Amino acid sequence: MRKLLGSVRARATLGASLVVALALVAAGAAVLLSLRTNLVDQAGSRADSAARKVASQLVADRPYDELDLPDDEEEPVQVVDDEGRLVVASDDLEKISGTGVDAVRPGPASRAPKSGSAENGEKGEKREKGEKEESGEGSSDGGEVDDETKFTDGSATVDGETSDFRFAAVEVSTESKGDLTVYAGGSLSSEQSAVSTALTSMLIGFPLLLAVVGGVTWLVTRRALRPVAAITAEMSAITASEDLARRVPEPDTHDEIARLARTTNETLTALQTSVERQRRFVADASHELRSPIASLRTQLEVGAAHPELLDVDGAVEDTVRLQELAADLLLLARLDAGEKPGGARLDLAAFVREEVSQRTRDRVDVHTDLRSVEVAGSRGQLARVLGNLVNNAQRHARSRVTVTTRNDGAWAVLEVADDGSGVPASERERVFERFVRLDDARTRDEGGAGLGLAIARDVAVRHGGTLVVREAPSGGALFELRLPSPQSSAE
Incomplete structure (x- = not known):
């Protein structure tokens, strides 16, 4: 009985019959x-x-x-x-x-x-x-x-x-x-x-009418729920086969079941994209980790056999690169897990001034044009964004990198510009994808694993802001980070 009442069709039939029975009795x-x-x-x-x-x-x-x-x-x-x-x-x-x-x-x-x-x-x-x-x-x-x-x-x-x-x-x-x-x-x-005749007619007619109502409700509900059964069967098949490329059938109607089917397919699409992205991420991460680990191992093996041939500087460089890559992967994993930024407030100008002053191995000088503006968020994550943007500019700049902060209404704006070759308009969204390098702009020898800009945009989005790239006045690339000011967020 419990199993029968667990069916939507049975509950709908029982409910309709009870309502009709009460109406008939009244x-x-x-x-x-x-x-x-x-x-x-x-x-x-x-x-x-x-x-x-x-x-x-x-x-x-x-x-x-x-x-x-x-x-x-x-x-x-x-x-x-x-x-x-x-x-x-x-x-x-x-x-x-x-x-x-x-x-x-x-x-x-x-x-x-x-x-x-x-x-x-x-x-x-x-x-x-x-x-x-x-x-x-x-x-x-x-x-x-x-x-x-x-x-x-x-x-x-x-x-x-x-x-x-x-x-x-x-x-x-x-x-x-x-x-x-x-x-x-x-x-x-x-x-x-007359009352006896009417009562007899009702006692005979009401059960027959209830039987008709119950039967019609059962058939109509079965027909209405037929797409749900198809969706359930297809979802069971997808679960068994683990084939996220399959989709549930969408009925040619405009009711709730059709919307359920469309939503289910949209969820499957998002899940497939996420799984493929994760697989690609794992494959790319394995590939990126393999290179510095293999290089470091080779140098250590050579040093063990021939100490005089040990390249200490190269080993340190590979170790640092491996450490930075591991840190980037860990941060991406936390961002994908939904880690929320903190709510600490900081002055963006003072923050940029302090972060730039700690950079000692820049290839070109970093110039600043800073105006005081307040933002709220995670200091560590924002420091990673600034560091990634400046590192990217350092790799492509000819002679100058400029960091600017300003206020634009309800937004706090941070811009990092270089005088390099810039980013082609057709590639300005692609550069924010993970493990993406432009052929004429980045090489593995220059250091970048293709994660810096992806991390920067993810952090910007987590903070309720945006990160885009445009052409700088000097012809190079200009990355613009916009974050909501605490005043506008409070309002």
Whole structure:
């Protein structure tokens, strides 16, 4: 069960079925309640109509035994006097409850007074006839029918059949008979039958409808998730084969699944690029390390065999080169791992002045034009950037290297320019790639492993800045480092 519910398709089907089930139950309850209320009101209206017909006859002073009672077994009638005695009841009434009077047959005393005498009967008939002519409602100056009707629910047995009824109670005030209450019932059999039929239909129809909804949801969800299954299968194949050149299928839609497929392929592309870059980096690093290590080993072996032939200066130079290359590789590894720069603030002019003053083996002089501007970041990483840019300029300059600092709005700018041959426009982005040397500008004998400018740009990006190369006024290369000033970052 847990495994089944772990499926999105199963959860969607179950969720849709539960929502529809709740909606159907609520709608069914509302329909049944409305149907029952409507039918009960109709039964009450029939009962009220029957009670008022009898009440109008009583107001017209018609004798009890001449009352025109409904002969329909679905409308039992009782007439009760002000002392609670039954004076009139339907002929077929056998049992009744809900009216407050359980008697179904009037007593002898109740039937005795008809109209008083024949003369009174004639006068009553004339009066009744005149009253009916004056008013269509059957009331006269000698009686009154209360406008208010009270309803109760109960049951009655008529002609051997027991049913539930809605009883209407109408009060009547007459001069000859006193105050009377007329009870008339409206059968609830049709209401019960209709509600029962509707409930049966719902109990049969709702499960079938839920089954249809569940089936349709299952099929639609399966069709909608088919691309996800294809993506999952392809990702499993990529994981098994370790072939990052493969891509997951992208559906021809514009929904979330299509965006998922595109994002997955973009991630695979980025991962493939990263892996290829790492492999290339490892291969290039191995190649770069092999040369100084082999040279140093050769010199040490020769020195061990022939001490007089040991080139100490060359061994030191190879050792320094190997140390610098190892440091560059370590810094690149930290940058690739996401190392964040510190937040220390330093004056860029004083920083450049101190770093340049410590350089003792430069081939050409380094000139400075420094203006005080504050930056925030890692002093060690920024020192590596400045050192790499100056070293690069030293290798290509003819007679002069210039370092400049200035403020440019929200940016602190550091520029390193030389008067060498410059960098061709088509190569100005390529020089920042790792282990890249321009054929006419760099050789392994001059020292550079092709990592200095790559490190400088990575550090600039980590500090939220940029590093680009342009043509210097003297015709050489001008490397411009831009770093956000702490004031603009705080804002």
